[in-house]
Amino acid sequence: MSPGVLFGMCEAEKKDLYAVLGASPSDSVQQLRHRYQQLALQYHPDRLRGECSSEAESGVKTFLEVDAAWRILSDQNTRRQYDLQRRAQELKQDWPVDSTVCLEDMTWDQDECVFTYCCRCGGGFSVSEEEVEEETQRRQQDDEEEGTVEGQNRGVVVCCDTCSLSVYVTWSLHRKTPTSKWQQ
Template sequence: MTPVDISQKDWYAILDSSPSDSIQELKQKYQRLALLYHPDKQGPDVAAGEVEQHVQRFIEVDQAWKILSNEETRRAYDLQLRAHKLKQSWPVDAHICLDDMECDEDEHIYTYSCRCGGQFIIGKEDVEEEESVICCDTCSLSIEVKRSA
């Protein structure tokens, strides 16, 4: 699966949840919202514009569930969320050139080993920016990845 782009949506907010919620809590919130916004559950007295808004909300809720219910995509999303927050307020521990990272063509990602034994992971679509700050998947260290030296 390709990494999820954080700039698109706040998937936790869409499910009225938080990153600390368990999979069971997420499932309950998803089911409640899916029933509330499902197109088949809309009454005949609902205005056409409101029905369209409910359909769009249902699609967002479904997308959020698909991302957050899968352990792999949730982990990738959480890492991107954490990196985004670090980029805004945390110092960078190292500056790395993209050429120094290992490229995994099958997964469409670049990786770089952290001194703790963890990995810095960035998706190929994320390297289009001139600079990206990413954090280790194990510790609190962060690096800034530059496309060119």
């Protein structure tokens, strides 16, 4: 295994590579390839030349994450190893996490100031803007104290209001605030 793949595997323990590609662990390699190609075209550095420097930098970072996720998930052996690590991590948790959801994929409810996401049981998951901000600040402080690399995704486990399922809601530290993004 190349050093780049090993580094990617270490990073993979902290990030859901399927979520990076907007995919599911049950997706075929062809489905993963399709998602990778869509995202690679969208965030490729050559496509972002006219953007402002912060948007271009964010796009390049996303492109590198997508590319790293694809390198691991496209190879049968590294995908199997990643899936085993992922499953081992899930077994260590005290709650049944059904899936990982990106905050950007949740619906912003301006009246309640919460993000919502529908559960397969018909219930819903919700996380407040305040919870997101508190978790982001807490993690930033932890990163500063531990000297951790910035820019990693952050997240919280959110329980369904009807059944026993939970989802892990993730977001980037460098995201726009919900009110500025979703009120437009």
